[in-house]
Amino acid sequence: MSSKKSSAARANARARRKSLRLHGTIARDLGVLIVSGRYKPGDILNGEIDASDRLQVSRTAYREAVRILAAKGLVESRPKVGTRVSPQARWHMLDPDVLSWIFEFEPDDTLLSNLFELRKIVEPEAAALAALRRTNEELEAMEKALQGMTTHTLASEAGRLADQEFHSAMLRASGNAFIVSLTSGVGAAVSWTTIFKQRHNPLRRDPIPDHQKVYEAVKASDPKAAHAAMLNLVELAQLDTTNSRKPKIAKTATAARS
Amino acid sequence: MSSKKSSAARANARARRKSLRLHGTIARDLGVLIVSGRYKPGDILNGEIDASDRLQVSRTAYREAVRILAAKGLVESRPKVGTRVSPQARWHMLDPDVLSWIFEFEPDDTLLSNLFELRKIVEPEAAALAALRRTNEELEAMEKALQGMTTHTLASEAGRLADQEFHSAMLRASGNAFIVSLTSGVGAAVSWTTIFKQRHNPLRRDPIPDHQKVYEAVKASDPKAAHAAMLNLVELAQLDTTNSRKPKIAKTATAARS
DNA sequence: ACCATGAAATTGTCTGAGTTATATCGCTCG
């Protein structure tokens, strides 16, 4: 009786944002615990029965959550030994969910700079490819995104999405399916950049002209110029996030460890 | 009665290689059907009951398989509508499993050249970073892999693994977690290169000296030289796979795009 | 023409039982 009534309440309480099912929210919760370091590689999760019991969910839901985590390389489970957290090298760091779980809290400085490092490697080349291969359709998508960035303020939700869409369209225009699949990574970084800037840093300069330059180069089918403009754009974004951080001693993980 | 006896037989028959569980083999089978184009984006899979019935497995196992596919971006399932194949842009192309499913059969020419395109972008930069950041441990791993490539023939399983390990160690030495997570992609390409060469193409030239050059540059902490040597290495590998294929109409993506 | 209401279909969740794989321990044998 009581279990039936509380069931709906619990489910509602869990499914905060988005339309996540129960197994989805469990996967997300566990995933965040793992990528945030609360569970460390090598650790063994509680058995299915204990864990599902503790979370007040059925073993089915818990197992499906674990399947999701395993599919993303975060855990590995074997009979008789249990489900253990995989070493970080096996994690699918560029998986959109893993990435969003990492950015759920203020991410590690190292990880953030690593992400920008990859962006600086890939995005300029992607822009160069886009200059050679873009279709008119993709070009229009970029232009539309640019317009979105001007009409809405950049700090707003709509502005942030427009920024993401600009970079996303650029990757799509590269015509390379593997580069396209890096969209989520770029999006996470873009999103975090604006959020961070909004919180800690007054608008340093208007980034729209920099975007415009990339667009123009792609429109003119000039790979070299597109490469240079995109590299410049990403470097500026990185400055906005990493440069002016408060020199905190140890806010999160470092202090809690050992 | 009969169901119990046949159960073990069926499971055995499915779990061909590796220690895949039932849900794993189902996920793999469905995944291959999707990435190979047998199921196209927008298609809706049979309902859980029909599907699990057809495959002679429980609904639980089938559902867990679908969870895996959903976690990799291949499908999306909603109540009342069903489980539909996602557009290719949402697939996690760099997921190790997705990649291996793609390479299960002779992969698409376009996809293969796209993968090499990404390698040519990332690996040289990774080598340059490795030249700056490598630890002695990682350097030793590279040297060990090089030795493995010389002692075993390259066409052999051991030789192929050594080749993969060389590139893997290089990415690890870049010190960038996101670059490390691209290891599977590089590994798939390397693996496919040697397999293809073995099948279609007599050994064009000894690739070991080219590997050696990269290693020397990294050892000497010379990023520019490492970059150049790695780029050369990847380009030669690409030649081995793409160049001497039957001359279809168009070589890569350029023609397919309007 | 539009909005509300209900029914149908599909995935989602739960329960409890039985099965299978595997690490560990203890035994025997060399």
Next chain:
DNA sequence: CGAGCGATATAACTCAGACAATTTCATGGT
């Protein structure tokens, strides 16, 4: 004393069947 081998315990794995929740779609009322 060490190495191989078999029983055992423990975890994940699979199954079956029921019920709940969600969303689409049609239907009827306004």
